[in-house]
Structure formats: C-alpha cells, structure tokens
Amino acid sequence: MHCPFCRNPDSRVIDSRTSDDGLSIRRRRQCPQCGGRFSTIETASLNVIKRSGVIEPFSREKVMSGVRKACQGRPVTESDLAVLAQTVEEAIRQTGSSQIDTNEIGLAILRPLRDLDEVAFLRFASVYQAFDSLEDFEAAIDQLRLDHPDRHSRPGEDESAEG
Numbered sequence: 001m002h003c004p005f006c007r008n009p010d011s012r013v014i015d016s017r018t019s020d021d022g023l024s025i026r027r028r029r030q031c032p033q034c035g036g037r038f039s040t041i042e043t044a045s046l047n048v049i050k051r052s053g054v055i056e057p058f059s060r061e062k063v064m065s066g067v068r069k070a071c072q073g074r075p076v077t078e079s080d081l082a083v084l085a086q087t088v089e090e091a092i093r094q095t096g097s098s099q100i101d102t103n104e105i106g107l108a109i110l111r112p113l114r115d116l117d118e119v120a121f122l123r124f125a126s127v128y129q130a131f132d133s134l135e136d137f138e139a140a141i142d143q144l145r146l147d148h149p150d151r152h153s154r155p156g157e158d159e160s161a162e163g
C-alpha cells in the first residue's frame with residue numbers, strides 16, 4: 001500500500017503482531033523512501049447482510065447490545081457479554097464465509113447464550129424465533145431439560161436460598 005506521507009507505492013514490514021484474540025494482525029511498516037512509519041491492521045473481512053439488504057461490517061458491539069436486552073436483571077456481566085460476542089464471531093469466522101445474514105448471527109448467539117444464562121436464552125429465543133404460544137416456550141424448556149438433566153433434575157434445590 002501507499003506510504004501515507006509521501007505516497008511511495010512500497011513499504012517494508014518492520015514488526016508484526018497478532019491480536020490477543022487471534023483475529024487480526026497488526027503490522028508496523030516503514031517507507032523505504034521517506035522513512036515514515038505507520039501501522040496496518042489485517043483481518044479477514046466479515047460482512048453482515050441485514051434484513052433491509054444493507055451490508056455492514058460485523059460488529060461485536062451489536063451482538064452485545066442485542067443480547068444485553070435479553071439479559072436485563074440476570075446475573076450476566078459486561079465481560080460475559082464480551083466473551084459471548086467473541087465466541088459468536090469465532091464460530092462465524094470458522095464457517096469460512098465472508099458474508100452472513102442476521103439470521104445466522106442469531107443462530108450463532110443461541111448456543112453460547114444458552115450456556116451462559118437459560119432465562120436470557122429463552123427471552124432471546126422467544127423474540128428471535130418468534131415464539132407465539134406457551135407451547136413454544138414449553139418445547140424450548142423441555143429441550144433445555146433434555147440437554148442439561150443435571151441442572152434440572154432436582155427442582156427447588158438450586159437458588160432456593162435466594163431472598
């Protein structure tokens with residue numbers, strides 16, 4: 001890429017560092033002509049196709065704000081949300097696609113959210129999967145019981161000390 005100082009078309013990489021989450025590489029570059037130094041960040045492109053047809057870059061912050069609403073009043077912290085958003089991004093990137101739709105993001109959120117907080121999961125799923133009856137909730141709750149019999153086999157025992 002062009003040097004931002006003198007527009008020389010060549011530059012040399014003098015340092016290269018992978019971000020903590022492993023999703024991007026930051027390169028320190030130097031222009032051989034003017035000696036100016038600048039940084040570039042390289043990430044695999046990942047775009048989201050919204051329902052309106054608008055395409056925008058994937059944003060962990062948007063994942064977090066969507067999930068945050070479902071977590072109101074639940075013991076879920078901002079760092080839980082950040083970890084969840086990172087998990088979602090990694091899961092999507094592992095599919096190898098560079099473009100996904102909001103539906104696929106919703107699906108990718110459901111699994112880690114279920115592990116994080118079952119009530120928040122049910123809230124999120126009820127909106128996202130458009131639950132419109134008690135039966136839909138019952139089916140989702142039955143599925144939770146099937147998948148986590150250890151958590152649900154003794155009702156009243158956990159969290160019963162609350163209050």
Ligand SMILES: [Zn+2]
Nearest residue numbers: 003006031034
């Ligand atoms: Zn230069």
